[in-house]
Amino acid sequence: MKQPNRSSRPPRRPGAAPSPATAAPGFAARALAVEGLEAVLRHGAALEEALEVAPAGLDPRDRALAYRIVATALRRLGTLRGLLGRLMERGLPKSAPRLESVLLAGATQILFMDVPNHAAVGLSVDVARAERTTAGFAGLVNAVLRRLIREQEAQAGGLDTDFADTPDWMRERWIAAYGRDTARAIAAMHRVEPPLDITVKADPALWAERLSGEVLPTGTVRILQAGPVRALPGFAEGAWWVQDAAAALPARLLGAVKDRDVADLCAAPGGKTAQLAVAGARVTAVDRSAHRLARLRENLDRLGLSAQVVEADAAAFSGGPFDAVLLDAPCSATGTLRRHPDIAVAKRPIDLVSLAAVQARLLDHAAGLVKPGGTLVYSTCSLEPEEGEAQVERLLAARSDIVRAPLAPGEVEGLDPFITPQGDVRTLPSHWMRGEAERSGLDGFFAARLRRIA
Numbered sequence: 001m002k003q004p005n006r007s008s009r010p011p012r013r014p015g016a017a018p019s020p021a022t023a024a025p026g027f028a029a030r031a032l033a034v035e036g037l038e039a040v041l042r043h044g045a046a047l048e049e050a051l052e053v054a055p056a057g058l059d060p061r062d063r064a065l066a067y068r069i070v071a072t073a074l075r076r077l078g079t080l081r082g083l084l085g086r087l088m089e090r091g092l093p094k095s096a097p098r099l100e101s102v103l104l105a106g107a108t109q110i111l112f113m114d115v116p117n118h119a120a121v122g123l124s125v126d127v128a129r130a131e132r133t134t135a136g137f138a139g140l141v142n143a144v145l146r147r148l149i150r151e152q153e154a155q156a157g158g159l160d161t162d163f164a165d166t167p168d169w170m171r172e173r174w175i176a177a178y179g180r181d182t183a184r185a186i187a188a189m190h191r192v193e194p195p196l197d198i199t200v201k202a203d204p205a206l207w208a209e210r211l212s213g214e215v216l217p218t219g220t221v222r223i224l225q226a227g228p229v230r231a232l233p234g235f236a237e238g239a240w241w242v243q244d245a246a247a248a249l250p251a252r253l254l255g256a257v258k259d260r261d262v263a264d265l266c267a268a269p270g271g272k273t274a275q276l277a278v279a280g281a282r283v284t285a286v287d288r289s290a291h292r293l294a295r296l297r298e299n300l301d302r303l304g305l306s307a308q309v310v311e312a313d314a315a316a317f318s319g320g321p322f323d324a325v326l327l328d329a330p331c332s333a334t335g336t337l338r339r340h341p342d343i344a345v346a347k348r349p350i351d352l353v354s355l356a357a358v359q360a361r362l363l364d365h366a367a368g369l370v371k372p373g374g375t376l377v378y379s380t381c382s383l384e385p386e387e388g389e390a391q392v393e394r395l396l397a398a399r400s401d402i403v404r405a406p407l408a409p410g411e412v413e414g415l416d417p418f419i420t421p422q423g424d425v426r427t428l429p430s431h432w433m434r435g436e437a438e439r440s441g442l443d444g445f446f447a448a449r450l451r452r453i454a
């Protein structure tokens, strides 16, 4: 946790007149952060859409700060709730559920961000006062956050445990699947803001230099402290796209795809479609979401790439047969918690049951779209074996015309550390530790390469 930072100016006392507080520097970012937390915690919004309520004309720096507050609060939610619980013996007032978001945003800035304590407290008080249901609790916000500053070390005792920010059901599943030490290492990575990973159309070394990044062993360019993505060199001209290093691996399992007919099932927003198109494949990109396909088209346009785009349920899609099929199935996405900490709030164990059924239906159908002799790659961004390894075992047991085409060491550059004894790929957020955690890790992905033999 951040060391106590003592300010010469005390926080604004809630009794003092707030005006023109709502126009004060930093207010808009804090108000938006509280809205964002409300959207995720109480209305089930995804983090990506939580800040869509931002007022038009908001300075992009305020938006970026609000995003960091929300993302950090979600990454450290267990710790923060534990601390606030200790500081508020009587709990949150029932009449103001929104107050929790105000306190979470304030405590996040105090404990985990480089924000002066007086600004974190003063602006939290202003945000509380600006809304009808929380205005009467501005004094409480002031008192709780100031006590947090004074007593953070003492109050944190026993709270900041390895799994404090991991939902119990995820912790238990990861311990069962990967062992306690690895589960602990995964949980630790989920607390860290990940770097920006991009896939470049060509010349990773050149772009790594231009963007002050580094080329990872698999060819992804990794950038620390990137700032707004759209403002980076090469974005507007379509030289690269954002894609986690692990998300870039499944398409590479297909090998050479130049002039091949390749179906990318569940394709939007198109990261893997773009990889296949750059590699020279004739790509049919299928997704059932019109909204997400619009993003796929926008991405391909910016990149100057093309694919045949089909809006359809991939489990009923009747194109092909194809030389190769990539099925990047919808899943719980528990492998992406570093980038999407809202998943820890949104997902429930029961979701795995329905998702596994969808994945089985999609995988069965995908197998039928592959030409005899062709390749099928199945992938998910999940840490849960039911959504990865078990799906492949089930398909192999059910169909004698599908066999595993295991990956050989050295076959795909940089991939060896992730090849399982079965010849599949399994990445974990705790893999690829490269010095500081902020430049390490990658999303948790599973990918298997299969071949249709008849």
Ligand SMILES: C[S@@+](CC[C@H](N)C(=O)[O-])C[C@H]1O[C@@H](n2cnc3c(N)ncnc32)[C@H](O)[C@@H]1O
Pocket: 247, 265, 266, 267, 268, 269, 270, 271, 272, 273, 286, 287, 288, 289, 292, 312, 313, 314, 315, 328, 329, 330, 331
């Ligand atoms: C993990 S995301 C795909 C990410 C994408 N492959 C990429 O690399 O950018 C899963 C996608 O599956 C789509 N989807 C879910 N169920 C589907 C179905 N039955 N048929 C087609 N697409 C589906 C969702 O709309 C979503 O875009």
